[in-house]
Amino acid sequence: MKMKGAQAFVKCLEEQGVEVIFGFPGGAVIDLYDELMRTKTIKHVLVRHEQAAIHAADAYGRVKGDVGVALVTSGPGATNTVTGIASAYCDSIPMVVFTGQVPTMLIGNDAFQEVDIVGITRPVTKHNYLVKNAEDLVPTIREAFHLARTGRPGPVLVDLPKDVVNAMVKFEEAEPIRMRTYRPTYEPHPGQIEKACQAILKAARPVLYAGGGVIHSNANEELTELAKKLDIPVTMTLMGLGGFPGTDPLSMGMLGMHGTYFANMAVANCDVLIAVGARFDDRVTGRIDAFAPHAKIIHIDIDPSSISKNVKVDIPIVADCKHALTAMNAWFDRAKEFDKKQAKEQHKAWHKQIAEWRKKHPLGYVEEKNVIKPQFVVQKLHELTKGEAIISTEVGQNQMWAAQFYHFNKPRAFLTSGGLGVMGYGFPAAIGAQMAAPDRIVIDVAGDGSIQMNIQELATARQYGCPVKIAILNNNYLGMVRQWQELFYDKRYSHTTLDVAPDFVALAKAYGAVGLRATKPSEVEPVIKEALKTKNTVIMDFVISREEGVYPMVPAGKATTEMLLV
Amino acid sequence: MRHTISVLLQNKPGVLSRVTGLFSGRGFNIDSLSVGETLDKETSCLTLETHGDDSIIEQITKQLHKLIDVIKVTDMSEHDHVEREMVLIRVKAEAHTRAEVLRIVDIFRGKVVDVGPKSYVVELTGDKNKIQAVIDILRPIGIQEIVRTGTIAITRAKKS
Numbered sequence: 001m002k003m004k005g006a007q008a009f010v011k012c013l014e015e016q017g018v019e020v021i022f023g024f025p026g027g028a029v030i031d032l033y034d035e036l037m038r039t040k041t042i043k044h045v046l047v048r049h050e051q052a053a054i055h056a057a058d059a060y061g062r063v064k065g066d067v068g069v070a071l072v073t074s075g076p077g078a079t080n081t082v083t084g085i086a087s088a089y090c091d092s093i094p095m096v097v098f099t100g101q102v103p104t105m106l107i108g109n110d111a112f113q114e115v116d117i118v119g120i121t122r123p124v125t126k127h128n129y130l131v132k133n134a135e136d137l138v139p140t141i142r143e144a145f146h147l148a149r150t151g152r153p154g155p156v157l158v159d160l161p162k163d164v165v166n167a168m169v170k171f172e173e174a175e176p177i178r179m180r181t182y183r184p185t186y187e188p189h190p191g192q193i194e195k196a197c198q199a200i201l202k203a204a205r206p207v208l209y210a211g212g213g214v215i216h217s218n219a220n221e222e223l224t225e226l227a228k229k230l231d232i233p234v235t236m237t238l239m240g241l242g243g244f245p246g247t248d249p250l251s252m253g254m255l256g257m258h259g260t261y262f263a264n265m266a267v268a269n270c271d272v273l274i275a276v277g278a279r280f281d282d283r284v285t286g287r288i289d290a291f292a293p294h295a296k297i298i299h300i301d302i303d304p305s306s307i308s309k310n311v312k313v314d315i316p317i318v319a320d321c322k323h324a325l326t327a328m329n330a331w332f333d334r335a336k337e338f339d340k341k342q343a344k345e346q347h348k349a350w351h352k353q354i355a356e357w358r359k360k361h362p363l364g365y366v367e368e369k370n371v372i373k374p375q376f377v378v379q380k381l382h383e384l385t386k387g388e389a390i391i392s393t394e395v396g397q398n399q400m401w402a403a404q405f406y407h408f409n410k411p412r413a414f415l416t417s418g419g420l421g422v423m424g425y426g427f428p429a430a431i432g433a434q435m436a437a438p439d440r441i442v443i444d445v446a447g448d449g450s451i452q453m454n455i456q457e458l459a460t461a462r463q464y465g466c467p468v469k470i471a472i473l474n475n476n477y478l479g480m481v482r483q484w485q486e487l488f489y490d491k492r493y494s495h496t497t498l499d500v501a502p503d504f505v506a507l508a509k510a511y512g513a514v515g516l517r518a519t520k521p522s523e524v525e526p527v528i529k530e531a532l533k534t535k536n537t538v539i540m541d542f543v544i545s546r547e548e549g550v551y552p553m554v555p556a557g558k559a560t561t562e563m564l565l566v
Numbered sequence: 567m568r569h570t571i572s573v574l575l576q577n578k579p580g581v582l583s584r585v586t587g588l589f590s591g592r593g594f595n596i597d598s599l600s601v602g603e604t605l606d607k608e609t610s611c612l613t614l615e616t617h618g619d620d621s622i623i624e625q626i627t628k629q630l631h632k633l634i635d636v637i638k639v640t641d642m643s644e645h646d647h648v649e650r651e652m653v654l655i656r657v658k659a660e661a662h663t664r665a666e667v668l669r670i671v672d673i674f675r676g677k678v679v680d681v682g683p684k685s686y687v688v689e690l691t692g693d694k695n696k697i698q699a700v701i702d703i704l705r706p707i708g709i710q711e712i713v714r715t716g717t718i719a720i721t722r723a724k725k726s
């Protein structure tokens with residue numbers, strides 16, 4: 001079938017099952033937009049800044065467990081996406097970004113709104129394409145979706161010159177994609193599974209260390225099964241939260257720079273560390289030679305380049321986490337030498353030790369009567385949403401408090417810019433999440449600094465009737481940076497005070513949203529309740545104790561056992 | 567340690583910059599690089615020399631593999647192989663040195679490919695050591711310009 005490129009573009013999206021796309025038009029994509037008016041199945045969400053389109057697509061993809069899609073124009077539209085794409089790349093988020101481009105005959109001429117976006121985004125995409133020939137349009141779009149959603153997921157960018165989308169192209173039934181150079185390994189090597197299971201069988205002090213890969217591969221149940229079968233304590237990275245139930249007795253919460261005391265102690269003292277879909281990020285490991293120094297390390301990852309990148313691994317398993325964990329569970333079910341009771345017995349002293357650490361320094365904070373503690377706000381959010389909300393975060397202290405105190409029991413409920421740490425991620429992400437799950441409660445736990453980086457999206461939320469709730473933990477500071485200045489720079493607060501701040505309640509009103517404020521602890525619950533009752537977009541402005549810090553904290557470059565505690 | 571890595575690539579625009587971008591972005595070294603088409607017009611072969619400890623070389627090969635357009639990565643250092651470079655040298659050749667230059671070129675199985683009134687251009691291929699030896703010997707006579715290719719490499723046939 002022959003049709004216009006723009007029409008084939010829309011047909012490809014339909015064929016890929018795309019229901020929502022986030023975008024912002026311009027001259028180079030006007031033909032695509034013209035065609036988008038005709039589709040009945042795809043909803044387009046008009047954001048107010050292209051960066052927000054990417055974060056929204058990122059969150060949409062995470063919540064749905066599918067590819068998020070964004071469409072922007074050439075030049076500035078394209079460059080505005082870079083931060084969002086880089087964030088999605090760091091967090092391995094499946095996404096396809098379409099950018100408009102000047103007509104092929106003008107490429108390279110410094111034409112109006114021309115940028116080499118393929119060149120710019122090369123290091124922050126899984127792959128990217130400039131479609132120079134109209135006949136490549138359809139196969140390229142299909143390949144882009146295939147790459148985004150398979151293997152280690154990631155963002156893929158497709159740059160579409162204006163003449164290409166105006167040319168007549170062939171649109172044929174999709175065939176299964178076979179790429180000569182790209183065949184991710186899903187199935188684990190049985191020999192490696194055997195080795196890993198034997199090591200686990202002998203362990204006296206095992207720890208499971210779960211990362212975002214558990215969530216991407218939908219391996220949470222398999223992980224839970226393994227942990228329970230062998231009675232192994234579990235710690236999670238920021239990206240892995242929800243991969244194992246946070247309220248389960250086996251959960252030690254998050255590890256790393258702002259991880260719990262007991263999780264960090266457990267990792268430092270374990271004899272077998274089972275890393276599942278995690279990448280030994282420096283925020284997790286601290287000083288590298290002091291990370292799990294006594295442990296035999298097993299690492300399951302679909303990306304071979306993640307293995308032994310930062311920490312030397314003893315038993316590598318290149319595979320999809322779900323497949324590998326399934327194989328391990330099956331191994332233990334079969335193994336004659338495995339006995340559940342005996343495993344429990346074998347780890348008894350270990351659990352006792354962890355319980356002691358837990359008791360010595362539980363996750364906590366100093367409560368106060370007259371000022372609102374940010375941790376208290378997050379605890380209240382947890383309580384009043386029964387732990388079932390989708391939480392997105394901005395970046396900084398707000399992000400860490402959300403991670404520490406909202407105990408996620410399910411995957412795909414915690415959305416944060418983990419690897420890149422983008423201030424301004426949380427609010428557009430909340431909008432994307434709400435689009436993916438219209439019936440869920442979606443809350444952006446925000447900082448007063450970060451929220452201003454994409455505050456314009458209040459208009460988007462209002463336009464589409466997104467009842468997202470923004471909980472600003474307002475300390476009138478760039479709090480996380482201030483905390484570093486307090487601890488490591490003799491309280492020299494260079495440019496971290498936000499001297500002029502908007503009245504967030506009035507700001508909400510200006511957009512037709514609802515603004516609420518709490519200045520005393522007693523007002524926290526009523527404000528949250530009011531917000532949850534409200535069908536509209538709500539900003540909750542919590543005026544919190546200004547100089548509250550996030551603890552525990554491992555100073556950058558120190559061993560994870562050298563924690564500063566509350 | 568020095569490694570010669572051979573990378574089979576899809577012959578597409580932008581592929582070379584994916585490879586070089588990977589090296590600069592991750593702080594890996596490229597000591598030399600050469601690229602050319604293979605028998606199959608759709609693929610090209612890139613040979614690069616790099617150095618680093620085992621873990622760096624492991625990362626380099628894994629990261630190269632991860633590029634979507636990369637078909638195959640071979641660390642030649644793990645195989646019995648032949649390596650060659652080529653050099654073009656403009657060397658001073660005046661009445662009293664012309665004969666000597668010719669003699670040296672002959673010993674190293676080089677060729678004179680351009681003759682000027684006061685200079686020769688000498689073409690030579692060989693491994694790194696040989697090229698270096700020629701340069702060292704010609705230097706006292708007066709080298710005016712040198713142009714070198716990167717190393718290319720091919721595996722030897724398996725014995726038996």
Ligand SMILES: Cc1ncc(C[n+]2csc(CCOP(=O)(O)OP(=O)(O)O)c2C)c(N)n1
Pocket residue numbers: 394395396397398399421422423446447448449450451473475477478479480481
């Ligand atoms: C785009 C961007 N710029 C700068 C930073 C560095 N940074 C990390 S946390 C932080 C402070 C954030 O302040 P706020 O949003 O008020 O959060 P708080 O830490 O006070 O909770 C800054 C500036 C960043 N992560 N992202």
Ligand SMILES: [Mg+2]
Pocket residue numbers: 447448449473474475476477478479
């Ligand atoms: Mg703040």
